[in-house]
Amino acid sequence: MKHVFACAVFAAALSGVAALAETPVERGAYLVRGIAGCGNCHTPFGPEGPDMGKELAGRLVEQNEMFTAIAPNITPAGRVAGWSDAELARAIREGIRPDGSLIGPPMPYAMYRGLGDEDLAAIVAFLRTVPAVENEVPASTYNIPLPPAYGPPVESVTAPAKGETVEYGAYLAGPVAHCMECHTPMGPTGPMLDTDLGRGGFEFHGPWGTSVASNITSHADGLAGYSDDEVKAMIVKGLRPDGSPMMPPMPYGYLAQMDATDLNAIVLYLRSLPALPDG
Numbered sequence: 001m002k003h004v005f006a007c008a009v010f011a012a013a014l015s016g017v018a019a020l021a022e023t024p025v026e027r028g029a030y031l032v033r034g035i036a037g038c039g040n041c042h043t044p045f046g047p048e049g050p051d052m053g054k055e056l057a058g059r060l061v062e063q064n065e066m067f068t069a070i071a072p073n074i075t076p077a078g079r080v081a082g083w084s085d086a087e088l089a090r091a092i093r094e095g096i097r098p099d100g101s102l103i104g105p106p107m108p109y110a111m112y113r114g115l116g117d118e119d120l121a122a123i124v125a126f127l128r129t130v131p132a133v134e135n136e137v138p139a140s141t142y143n144i145p146l147p148p149a150y151g152p153p154v155e156s157v158t159a160p161a162k163g164e165t166v167e168y169g170a171y172l173a174g175p176v177a178h179c180m181e182c183h184t185p186m187g188p189t190g191p192m193l194d195t196d197l198g199r200g201g202f203e204f205h206g207p208w209g210t211s212v213a214s215n216i217t218s219h220a221d222g223l224a225g226y227s228d229d230e231v232k233a234m235i236v237k238g239l240r241p242d243g244s245p246m247m248p249p250m251p252y253g254y255l256a257q258m259d260a261t262d263l264n265a266i267v268l269y270l271r272s273l274p275a276l277p278d279g
Helices: 002-013 024-035 085-094 116-129 166-178 228-237 261-273
Strands: 059-063 067-071 203-206 209-212
Touching: 024 116, 024 166, 059 228, 166 261, 228 261
Parallel strands: none
Antiparallel strands: 059 067, 203 209
């Protein structure tokens, strides 16, 4: 139950983040500290959850036979301080550092390539304002070959208009929150988005044990038997309808900062997914 308590504490600490965003910095704060959940990887963890005194200062994210992934310090005291806004934006959306080297997994570039220009600029603007935290972390190491790039250069992306629509829900569940990457099985070259979107089954190993991404399609194996309110409670509270807690790494505390429009749009989108049985 500790992780559920931690999420509640974290959500309370960030209360008000989901207020109407008017400036790029405010929008960026809503995305980074809310639905995008950047701190779920980049903020160190303490005994009760994210250590907000070291927000976005970097940490070990995942260690397995393929790689040791360490999220860098992305505060103004980190390596990104010397990058231009355009260089930081490209690193976020395309995974390419200013020196041309590629940032490896688990940064979800299959999704982030679809970030809208305005939201990407807002994230960068907000990151420039967060408190600088001195925290040296080592570089990630990979025992697998990384591709030359994750795709061709991204020139421009226009995000759908905000609203309770399937289209906007797809944008939030895809490029912004990257729900669909975690909840889609992995193939030899990455998530099988074209054939198995939302089917679930991907395993996450951590200090909590092993959690398996759920089927979130409209199939009976997925969300068909749940009401909208039950689905929302699982997303933002990490609680199943019977009250039992769900496990990390889903960033419940961050997702709890979503406004009602965004949450409703995501549920609409999930209801529209083609029904796929568990693999």
